[in-house]
Every structure is written in structure tokens, then in C-alpha cells.
Amino acid sequence: MSQPLSDDANSSTPRDPAPSSTSTLKAIIHHSRLNNTNLNFSTSVEGPISITQLFIRRSRLSTTIEALPPSPPLLSQHGTGYDLTNSVFSPDGRNFQVEYAVKAVENGGTAIGIRCKDGVVLALEKLVTSKLLKPNANKRISTIDRNMGVVSSGLLPDARHFVSRSREEAASWRQMYKAPIPVSALADRMGQYTQAYTLFSSVRPFGVTSIIAGWDSEAEVGVDGQVGSGPSIGAGGKQDIKKKGGPYLYMIEPSGMYWAYYGAATGKGRQSAKSELEKLDLAAGELSLEQGIKEAARIIYVAHEDSKDKEFELEMCWVSSLAGPTKGRFEEVPKDLREEAEKLAKKAIEGDDDEDEEKMET
Amino acid sequence: MASVFHPGPPSGTPKYSFAQQPNTASEGARQHSFYPYTDNGGSTLGIAGADFTIIAGDTRSTSGYSINTRYCPKVFRIGGPESRIALSVVGFAADGDALKERLDTILKMYKYQHGKTMSVAACAQRLSHILYGKRFFPYYVHAILGGLDEEGKGAVYSYDPVGSYEREQCRAGGAAASLIMPFLDNQVNYKNQCIPGRGTGHELRQRVQEPLPRKDVEQLVEDAFSSAVERHIEVGDGLQMIIITSKGIEEIYKPLKKD
Amino acid sequence: MDCHPEVWGRPRYEIYGDYDHSHLHTSGPMQHTQQPIVTGTSVIAVKFKDGVVIAADNLASYGSLARFTDVKRLRKFNSQSVIGFGGDVSDMQYLDRTLGSLDTNENYSNSDQPLHARNLHTYLSKVMYARRSKFDPLWNAILVAGLDGEDMPFLASVDLLGTKFSSPTLATGFGAHLAVPILRRTVPDEEAVQQTTKDQAVELVKESMKVLFYRDARSLDNYSIAVITKESGVELKENEKLENQSWAFADQIRGYGTQVN
Numbered sequence A: 001m002s003q004p005l006s007d008d009a010n011s012s013t014p015r016d017p018a019p020s021s022t023s024t025l026k027a028i029i030h031h032s033r034l035n036n037t038n039l040n041f042s043t044s045v046e047g048p049i050s051i052t053q054l055f056i057r058r059s060r061l062s063t064t065i066e067a068l069p070p071s072p073p074l075l076s077q078h079g080t081g082y083d084l085t086n087s088v089f090s091p092d093g094r095n096f097q098v099e100y101a102v103k104a105v106e107n108g109g110t111a112i113g114i115r116c117k118d119g120v121v122l123a124l125e126k127l128v129t130s131k132l133l134k135p136n137a138n139k140r141i142s143t144i145d146r147n148m149g150v151v152s153s154g155l156l157p158d159a160r161h162f163v164s165r166s167r168e169e170a171a172s173w174r175q176m177y178k179a180p181i182p183v184s185a186l187a188d189r190m191g192q193y194t195q196a197y198t199l200f201s202s203v204r205p206f207g208v209t210s211i212i213a214g215w216d217s218e219a220e221v222g223v224d225g226q227v228g229s230g231p232s233i234g235a236g237g238k239q240d241i242k243k244k245g246g247p248y249l250y251m252i253e254p255s256g257m258y259w260a261y262y263g264a265a266t267g268k269g270r271q272s273a274k275s276e277l278e279k280l281d282l283a284a285g286e287l288s289l290e291q292g293i294k295e296a297a298r299i300i301y302v303a304h305e306d307s308k309d310k311e312f313e314l315e316m317c318w319v320s321s322l323a324g325p326t327k328g329r330f331e332e333v334p335k336d337l338r339e340e341a342e343k344l345a346k347k348a349i350e351g352d353d354d355e356d357e358e359k360m361e362t
Numbered sequence B: 001m002a003s004v005f006h007p008g009p010p011s012g013t014p015k016y017s018f019a020q021q022p023n024t025a026s027e028g029a030r031q032h033s034f035y036p037y038t039d040n041g042g043s044t045l046g047i048a049g050a051d052f053t054i055i056a057g058d059t060r061s062t063s064g065y066s067i068n069t070r071y072c073p074k075v076f077r078i079g080g081p082e083s084r085i086a087l088s089v090v091g092f093a094a095d096g097d098a099l100k101e102r103l104d105t106i107l108k109m110y111k112y113q114h115g116k117t118m119s120v121a122a123c124a125q126r127l128s129h130i131l132y133g134k135r136f137f138p139y140y141v142h143a144i145l146g147g148l149d150e151e152g153k154g155a156v157y158s159y160d161p162v163g164s165y166e167r168e169q170c171r172a173g174g175a176a177a178s179l180i181m182p183f184l185d186n187q188v189n190y191k192n193q194c195i196p197g198r199g200t201g202h203e204l205r206q207r208v209q210e211p212l213p214r215k216d217v218e219q220l221v222e223d224a225f226s227s228a229v230e231r232h233i234e235v236g237d238g239l240q241m242i243i244i245t246s247k248g249i250e251e252i253y254k255p256l257k258k259d
Numbered sequence C: 001m002d003c004h005p006e007v008w009g010r011p012r013y014e015i016y017g018d019y020d021h022s023h024l025h026t027s028g029p030m031q032h033t034q035q036p037i038v039t040g041t042s043v044i045a046v047k048f049k050d051g052v053v054i055a056a057d058n059l060a061s062y063g064s065l066a067r068f069t070d071v072k073r074l075r076k077f078n079s080q081s082v083i084g085f086g087g088d089v090s091d092m093q094y095l096d097r098t099l100g101s102l103d104t105n106e107n108y109s110n111s112d113q114p115l116h117a118r119n120l121h122t123y124l125s126k127v128m129y130a131r132r133s134k135f136d137p138l139w140n141a142i143l144v145a146g147l148d149g150e151d152m153p154f155l156a157s158v159d160l161l162g163t164k165f166s167s168p169t170l171a172t173g174f175g176a177h178l179a180v181p182i183l184r185r186t187v188p189d190e191e192a193v194q195q196t197t198k199d200q201a202v203e204l205v206k207e208s209m210k211v212l213f214y215r216d217a218r219s220l221d222n223y224s225i226a227v228i229t230k231e232s233g234v235e236l237k238e239n240e241k242l243e244n245q246s247w248a249f250a251d252q253i254r255g256y257g258t259q260v261n
Helices: A024-034 A053-065 A096-106 A156-177 A184-196 A270-280 A289-307 A335-361 B093-114 B120-133 B177-187 B214-231 C091-107 C115-131 C174-186 C192-195 C200-214 C250-251
Strands: A111-116 A117-126 A148-154 A206-214 A247-254 A258-260 A263-266 A312-320 A330-332 B042-049 B054-059 B061-063 B066-069 B075-078 B087-091 B141-148 B154-159 B163-166 B170-174 B238-245 B248-255 C039-040 C041-050 C049-055 C061-062 C063-067 C074-078 C081-088 C141-145 C155-157 C163-168 C170-171 C222-229 C235-242
Touching: A096 A148, A096 A206, A111 A148, A111 A206, A111 A270, A111 A289, A117 A148, A117 A206, A117 A247, A117 A289, A148 A156, A148 A263, A148 A312, A156 A184, A156 A206, A156 C091, A184 A206, A184 A247, A184 A258, A184 C235, A206 A263, A206 A312, A206 A330, A247 A263, A263 A270, A270 A289, A289 A312, A289 A335, A312 A335, B042 B087, B042 B141, B042 B154, B042 B177, B042 B214, B054 B075, B054 B141, B054 B154, B066 C163, B066 C174, B075 B238, B087 B093, B087 B120, B087 B170, B087 B238, B087 C155, B093 B120, B093 B141, B093 C115, B093 C163, B120 B141, B120 B154, B120 B163, B120 B238, B141 B170, B141 B238, B170 B177, B177 B214, B177 C074, B214 B238, C039 C091, C041 C081, C041 C141, C041 C155, C041 C174, C041 C200, C049 C074, C049 C081, C049 C141, C049 C155, C049 C163, C049 C200, C074 C091, C074 C222, C074 C235, C081 C091, C081 C115, C081 C200, C081 C222, C091 C115, C091 C141, C115 C141, C115 C155, C141 C222, C155 C170, C170 C174, C174 C200, C200 C222
Parallel strands: none
Antiparallel strands: A111 A117, A111 A263, A117 A312, A148 A206, A206 A247, A247 A258, A312 A330, B042 B054, B042 B170, B054 B238, B061 B066, B075 B087, B087 B141, B141 B154, B154 B163, B238 B248, C039 C061, C039 C081, C041 C049, C041 C170, C049 C222, C061 C063, C074 C081, C081 C141, C141 C155, C155 C163, C222 C235
């Protein structure tokens, strides 16, 4: 594997914008003076803030501001003009449009991926937005090639475009090389594609973070359409070449940044999901796929704890080796296995609650 | 200027190394050796009655002297369950299937768009246009279309491969058409039948044509086919009949000789 | 001695005549496949009460040359369908890839109803007919064996013209002449299909493969055989050897070869 494995998805992303930067402040003041409008900001400006947040802040500050001497003017409310178009850096080196895209992801249902020793599992907390939606319809985890799939959280239409582009990439790879695209290559191509959407003013970044799971065949498979095996010995005969292959898991963010992971999480409940994933010690490569399913279901249930009032459906897909339960194909986890994992997950959560209650009582 | 030699692609006939003929330059571009048609044999028949229509066909499919299968229908109900139209196609089976599917789709689309089934006269003209549209690469089939007209009378339309068509009382198509058609002329249209006892020469009176009852027509069809089977190698195995009446569509299968 | 280096070692005009320039013509009509090049011979198949048996030998010929002897002409599509290809091998490979991408596309939505043999046959027949209508045929004769939507045995054929038909017993190429009569002797109709067991069907197909090897000069004694049933899915064996051959009949042949009377 060429990419370093990192447990922290966002170690180098601008996910949590740094608070108060003097250069930002200077920029704001500078622009404000050019335009004779009222300046509304607290002394600790917290990076980019949403419009609603802004209104709240404004009302909160209004009393104090009125007491202050006349404020310097402001060009725009915040982001100071550097967030109005894509592909433009702010003076302190941030691309606000990308950061806002990350915000869109943070509101999506939690999606996780676990790389087990004999396969990969993807799980999704699919929030039920209406009682009128048909249960178990509208699947959100998509198959890309036969051995690979994607789950994303964030803006759904963006996710669908991401999926359709991934399928095109996988198909074009097959057309060219007569073999399935390796997971790493798909992640690379989609990473580049996503990144391109941060470069032009005519587009906006993807509002999704996608987790790609796949299994590169460990066995030697012929190219598509191969009919024979060729000479077994002598000229043109085969050598025993050690094949790579195995389970792979990648996550691509709106910036286009992607890493390979042992465990990946994104969406609303990513923080608690990540801390749960860390407990699993996935780097040791001990967790089996069967266990992985149960853990994935449990983690989704744990991550859902914070938005308990909303109903959700658990969606799970997996991929194993040729010898494993999915025979190298990316498939939905069978209903009985999923239901069992769900039952265990509910039990685990209730168990935790009981313990908490007991503690409270004592 | 024979500076480069190219052996050319292998030709269709067997070549032997010991008697290799010198390659001579051919005139202009080589021709296609692919011929996109074949004849799958079989025979069809359509007869219109006063208030019914029978479309029939044998079920044998052949390639040369080989029988591909003993059951390959060439008479089809088209236009969905409410439609009262049958189409038979004989000749090149792949074209026949393609033609059937096209007309079937058109009939269904008509139903969706207009909320009623297409009349057999309209369908007949549409079929003619489809065939004519492929005038320069024709559907190599003899099509016979059957249904009930707007007065409820039996209607049979027959076509040549490029869309020329005509409404008729009866028509035979396919391999045994030349065997069956004269029989039909005599038995359905009473050709060469005179009223007995009216004398000879100019006194002769053609027997007056009258609509045949359904039972008689069914028997006529069976006789036509069992006779054709005796005399034509490409006809046999099974007889499929589709009978359209105002009450609905019936389908009858009867075995024929398999030799 | 010819002073032009470019003709050294090349076929002589005196022997081979003028160079055939026809393939260099760019203004002529577009040329498509006019004949198969590397070919496979017969595919044979028979239905029995629980499924279908299909077989084809492992030879790909280049004209009369037995060129490749390990060519697998039975392709498993999924757990309920196998496709047997006769005719051009490169066209077979093209179709195999096309079916591969069809499978991938079908799997985009995790459908409860995967494509069954009947669907596959319809799809292939449309591909074949579309290509013949473009005067650019895929030079194959194909058998599709498997189970239909009701899990009943399904067997049908389609060829380079798009002609399709179904029968309890089918064979392409030489097999249509040699194997079909043998197969029909045991399985003449659908009624007989219900009386035939898997073992009987396999035995029948193996016997027919033997006859084909005896009499078809473009055949091989190495073959692939697949049995498709609901219970065990596709059982595909790709390296079978013809057993119990007897060439005793060869003595009786008169009229050609070394014996002239």
C-alpha cells in the first residue's frame, strides 16, 4: 500500500477552522474601511460562519456594538469576500468554498467503513426524512465495479454524480486494461476529479465525503474475455509471481484529499464513530468480517445516539475475498446477518444506558 | 512496384499449400462475402370469415436440410391483451421477429397515447409503412395480418417484403404458398367451381361465393397444412392457429407429421 | 540479383504475381468481418428434467490448423446460466466482455432478480441481430443454457444473423448434423425432457461429443461440460477427456483414405 494509513480522517483538513487569526481580522478591517457599512464582529472571529449563525451573533452583539464608537465599514458579513467564489484563497491560505462543502457533509447521516482482515464493510445511518418513504428502498450504498462500492454522506445529488463518475472510471479502466480497476486507482482518479471541482469559478466543490471499499482479487484472474491459460512451461510459460490484492478502504473529502484507512467515518456522528473505531485496534488486522459487521452496526447505533429523536435505517454492504462469503463481489449484507447485527447493536446500546442509569441511581 | 507483399486475408475456399495458386490482383475493392439473410422455411395462411379471422402457420424452423426446432411459432398476437390483431411472418425468422416486435410496440404505444386499440385497417397501413421504410434493406418476410374490421367482419391483409399490401379473403405465404394457395382459391373463393346442371360453355355459371362457417374454415386450414406437409420438406411438426372473433382470441395447436 | 533492398527476401513477382492492393483502398466501401478467422466448432446441449447439460471442446482452429488447444468456449454468466460459443473466438471474447459489463451494470442496483438465461438469450439475440443489420456480424453460433424466470430448464440458440430458436436438444455447427439426431433419439420433445435424469443427459452429451470427435476433423478430445440445475447452480468442468473411445468402426470405412475398395 502506497498511502500511509491514518486513523484520523481529518488530520490535515480545514474541518475545524482555527479560531481568531490576526491576518483575517486585518483583512476584515481593511475591507470594512473601504465600504462604509457597519462592522459586526466579535474580537474572536471564528473562521467562516453560516448565515444563520451570523444572524444569531449579530443580535447577540447588537447591544454591545451600539455602545461602541462608529465601526469601520465591511465588504461582506464574513469570509470577507474570499468565500464568494470557488478556487480563491483567503490571505491566510484557506479555501472557504471547500470548508462550506465540509459543513454540508457534517450534516449528513453517519457513514462508516471498516477494513477487516478478510474483507471490508460499509455501513450507513440513513435518516428517514419522511414517513411516506418506503422502508428498505432508496439504497444509498452503491456498487461501482463488481468488487467495489461507495457510501457517502452529504448532499445526495452530489453523491449520485460521484457514483456515476466512479462507474464511468471503472468501466473505462476495464475498456483499456480488460481487468477490474484496483481500489487504489479508483480512489486516485476520483480524488483528482473531486479536487478539480475546487479549481474553477464555474463549479462548486462536492458536498460529499465518500468512503470507497473494495477487494482487489488475491488470486490470479485472467483478463476479461480470456479463453485459455497459455503455455504452462517453457517460452511464454508462467512464473509464480506473488500477487497483491486484499481489502482496501479509502475516504475522499470535498477538497479532493484522500487517504487509505483501517476505519473511516464521516457525517454527523463521525466523532463518536471515530472514537469507537479507534477502540477496535484495526491496525492489528485481527478483526474478522463477521465481527466487522456487528461492530459496524453497533457503531452506527452509537453514532445515532446524539440525534436519537430521528428515525433511521441501517444500510450495510460488504466485500470479501473470493473464498469468503461474497466471493469477491461487493454486495448488500444478507438480511438475516444484518438483522442479527442490529439486534446485538441495540442490546449493546441499551446495556450502556442501563449502566448509566445505575450509576445515576447510586 | 511489387515492393511489399501482402498475402491478403484467407479466402472462403480451402487452400492447400501444395497447390497454391499465384495470387492475382483483384479488380477494385473486394466484395462482402457476408449475406445477411437466410430462409427458415415454414408456411403461413390467413382466411377471413364473416365474423372471424384465422391466421395459421406451421411451427417448424429449418436451415437447409436441418430442422432447427420443431416448435418455433410464426403467428403472433400483437398489441397487448386487449388488441384483436394477429400477425404471421414467414421467410427470414430474425427479420420476422424484429418486425413483429416493432409492430407490437407501435400498437402498444398507440394504446397508451390514444386510449383505444388500433383498428386493423390502420395497423395494416402502418405495417406497410414499416416494410416500405426498409425498402433498401428489406425485412425478408411474407407478412399476413389478421383481425376484425370496423364492421366486425374478418379482415386479412397480405404483404410483400417491401410493403405492397392488399386486403384479401384468404392468402397463403411461405415455402408451401404455391401448394396451398390454389387449394384456397378453389375452396374459399370457389374458383373453377361451377353450379352443376347449368350446361356447358357460355352456359357455365360460377358458383357464388359465400362466407364459410368457422368449423369449415378450421378444417380447411388443417387439410391445407397436412397436405403441404406431405409435399414440402420445410413444412411440418406442428400447426398453430390463432382465431380472432368478437369474443376474443383463441389459440389452437395441433401436431403435424414430423418427418 | 535485385538491386532494391526492400524486395530482398520478399515473394517474387514471377511466382506470386502482382501485389494485391485492394486492402489499401481507402475510398472503397467500409469493410467489416467477412469470415471468421480463429474458430471453435460445435456446441451441444440437452435439457433434462431438472436442468440443462451443455458441452463444447477446447479447440480453436485457424483454418485447418488446430491452433489453440485450451480454449474455454463455455462461459459461466452467473449461477443459473452458461453460454456456449461456436465460431469466431475474438467475437466470442468481445461478447464475453460485453456480458461482463452487462453483469456489472445489473449489479448497480442490488436486484433480487438477477438476469436469468431467458433474459440473457433475448439480450444476445438483439446484439447479434443489430450487428448483422449493420453488415458487421459477430461470427458466432451461440447456445444459452440455464434456468428461466420460473427456474425451469431453458435452452436456446442464436446465430450471426440473429436467428433464434429453442428446443429440448440443440447443437451448433457440425453438431447440428451429427449430434442432434443422436440427442433427439433420447430426447425428442418436452415430454421426454421430463423423463430424462441428469446422469442420462450427461451420458448422452458425452456420447455425442465422442461421435463429434470421431467425425469432425476440427474437433478435440479435450472438452468442457457444464450442468446447470436449481439445486447446485452451475457445475462447470473445463478440462475433461473423452473416455472409452473405440476406433473399431474405422476398419469398416471404405472408399477413401488408404483403403480404396
